[in-house]
Amino acid sequence: MPPTHKSLWAVHSAVFLFGLTALFSKLIDLPALEITLLRSLFAVLALWAVMRWQGEPLGLRVRQDYVIVLLLGVLLAGHWVTYFHAMQVSSIAVGVIALYTFPVITVFLEPLFHGERPHWIDVISGAGVVFGIYLLVPEFHLNDTTTQGVMWGILSALLFSLRNIIQGRYFNHYPAKHALLYQILVTIVVLLPFGSAVIPQVSAVQWGQLLLLGVVFTALPHTLFAFSLRHFKAKTASLVACLQVVYATLFAAWVLGEWPAMTTVAGGVIVVTAAMFETYMAGRRR
Template structure:
């Protein structure tokens, strides 16, 4: 059990690193945020459809689960649209730094979704992260619009993460992701039809945009998103959200070397980022020790205690 959790945690860190690169792609792709998400979800759904056929997995799911997936797909679409828009009106570093609030929101909402008690250290770590974010916001007020879009995005992200944490208990992660992506494409398409956005120019992308979009849809979406849903078989949504706070770190470092000048921030910004890193590490240590303690308690219990 502990080895499974460790593997899931390592897998999650790889996923978060990939998500950090996702923000870079969003900054480099030169089409609107909603168009990026439409192409991203459509192409990712195609990749997953082929994968599900290859693995001969069943597409059939109960009707009540189907409607839940449709709703989660809508949340995901809105989450990504506000995410990419935040990057376009500010930058990668600012957008990803606001995502550190995800752990705090998860610490409050997860007990409501799962019927467990609030853990004091989860709220405490969440508050520390807010303090780190406060240092960033204090000196980067020019990017307020981007911060607000990022805030809406992370709230939506927490909600669909919590819902997927329940759905994964009864359904395959790949099938879950496929239906959610299809739902997202459906809702965005309705909006585009209403706004008459489906013009000939909409379907004309530069070679550079197509190349970046394929990377975004395959590695950063079809693989990373599905894998992030799967790890919740072993890890709690809160741990997923808190570990996701490393996304700003990976993304900021990558942005600095790939994009350059626009991503250079103040000293206070980097101090806030360090606070976030330390908080994530402490959470991992506490949860690891708690897991070992729980295993030891079970191993020491008599057979009568376990009946």
Template sequence: MDVWLFIYFKMQKDRILNLLHLHFIVFIWGFTAILGKLITIDSLPLVWIRMGLATLFIAIYLLFTKFSIKISRKTFWWLLGGGVVVALHWVTFFLAIKVSTVSVALAMMSTGAFFTALMEPFWYKRKIIGYEIFFGLLVVVGLYLIFKVEAQYVFGMTIALISAFLAAVFSLINGKLVQNHRPSVISFYELGVGVLFLSIVLIVKGDWNMSLVVLPTSDWIYLSILAVVCTAYAFIASVKVMKILTPYTVMLTTNLEPVYGILLAWFIFGSEEKMKPMFYVGALIILSTVIANGILKQRANIKKRVPKI
């Protein structure tokens, strides 16, 4: 009995520490939205440079630690898909910020948990839980209120919803990959694939020229922070916590990003980020749904893990 209790409390301690770490990562991601607003270039070259710099830093890290980057062919195809998905997720995310506001884009990103709830039962071949459907309907109500009162940002909100869906897909892909591979190796391949994918897109669009790297000094400073802190570090760390936390828990916690990001936006941009009251009602409904869903998930996990004595 004592051994089982020790194992149980050790698991709970590891889970709490990883959950706190995840919250710190989410705060960094909230700051990512602020940087996206401050950087003057378009979303596509922004993400291309971000992923390029981050890939370089992770490559240096792997060289220093001497970790093997050898992977199987099957894993490579999963990483290829993950790299394309995360590149598209970031491009749509920053595009949504630039055509609307930080608050609007981040509020829409809260729907990531809803998309994950829809896909996870099929992904992991488990039964659909009734309250997930109910909470999904509440999310729709919250979205309706936001779309109704902030109609001028419909395009930005639509792009942000696409980004949220891609984030959910990416979370599910990495939830499987992290079980057998180092987070740094996963990040290296996915970010590298993203750079190659966006390079092809830039070439096809005819935007492959020196203007991609001739930028104001302030842009390079913001991009460096974005690449090192908000991407290289946060990317590896977020994948690492998946060894302890489920993809659904990660996505639920990630939905607190609007809280951190909107508060930062208020502080930095002031009145530019003020929305109509019903916008916050809709956002509150979505976030409350996320929290309630997380509580129910946690209770279910505790019941499963507590040993019978």
């Protein structure tokens, strides 16, 4: 199989697994923080084993990189916890759609790191996302579960955007697996004081689910996605990644019976279209 075909299979497989990851927010009967902590334990062991097997170096090059990866790990921990919590308080469709506001959030945040202003066309995309979110939340009320899901999802998107911007600017000289290994280690350290009390209460079935989530649905898709970047541009892989919303919503409906309302579907189409457009435009600008 040609390398480009392998990369194509890798990126689609990764996005498919990312979409299935959302189901575990409902299937594992644990709070989002504890799920994130325990999935991270299995994910970091899997990544460490793969890197050792491939003979990749594990250390960082300069001391400053340890400070940067500490910040990246804190942002990743916050992103994972808020993403799973968004789906737990509302629905998988609402949580994952709210998360995919991150490409538009990125185009507004990234210029701040370069002393630039967003392009006028980005403002139009932002307005489209606001309208899409409005369709998700027809009645804004803090006691409404959909409102809560959207707010937590947008917070997750904000943390994810910051993490991606900082990693791309200050930590892009490391392979993706290397960067992810350290960030998950930081995630474990940050969350362990808050989630360790639940460990003795985790059942055998839940340990099996967490093992599956950490290895098959965390370490594996991140590795596949990193592999795809060897032959694809980041823009192309990111456009394919927007299919995560479709996969997550379809499997939530099929497995959990969470059928989205038509307004949710319409809002999701608008948000994902804006995400794909901004990803495409970002690739052209680079």
